[in-house]
Amino acid sequence: MGATGLVDILARYLHIAGVLIWVGHNWANVVTRPFYRRVLPDDPPEAIREVLLAASKREHGVFRHASLAVLATGLLMLWNRGEVVEALTLSRPAMWIGLGAWTGMLMLLNLWFVLWPHQKKTLGFVPAPVEERLRCTRITFVSSRVNSVLSLATLLFMVMGAHGG
Numbered sequence: 001m002g003a004t005g006l007v008d009i010l011a012r013y014l015h016i017a018g019v020l021i022w023v024g025h026n027w028a029n030v031v032t033r034p035f036y037r038r039v040l041p042d043d044p045p046e047a048i049r050e051v052l053l054a055a056s057k058r059e060h061g062v063f064r065h066a067s068l069a070v071l072a073t074g075l076l077m078l079w080n081r082g083e084v085v086e087a088l089t090l091s092r093p094a095m096w097i098g099l100g101a102w103t104g105m106l107m108l109l110n111l112w113f114v115l116w117p118h119q120k121k122t123l124g125f126v127p128a129p130v131e132e133r134l135r136c137t138r139i140t141f142v143s144s145r146v147n148s149v150l151s152l153a154t155l156l157f158m159v160m161g162a163h164g165g
Helices: 003-032 046-080 084-088 095-122 130-162
Strands: none
Touching (some): 003 046, 046 084, 046 095, 095 130
């Protein structure tokens, strides 16, 4: 096995791990909070506040950065196969994997530019008045649900692209 083969195996492993973290976090959120509630998270007790905030920031950081790892490894695998242009222009036979890449990119943009800026306020990572934080709870809920629904299409397209759709 050459260096290209080893890079492809490593990229696939990181891609799948990133998808499990990113999409898994979305769906865990759906399962634990199936309905919208206009409430803010409880403030942790002062004695453990810093520890819980650090853990929450780390969890959300891993989740967000997994999305970047998925995009980077996906593009790397397409590059190694010489299919980047065909996939991103939705040309056959890379159309399905290209649709998966585009829906994944929509999810990534939604995460970084809609969900995360509002979630920082909701979770209290960024100071905001209570009414603003409550407004952000709805935006983060809807944005998260959009990504959960898009993840179903993304996974379907990726599987179809990899297994002869």
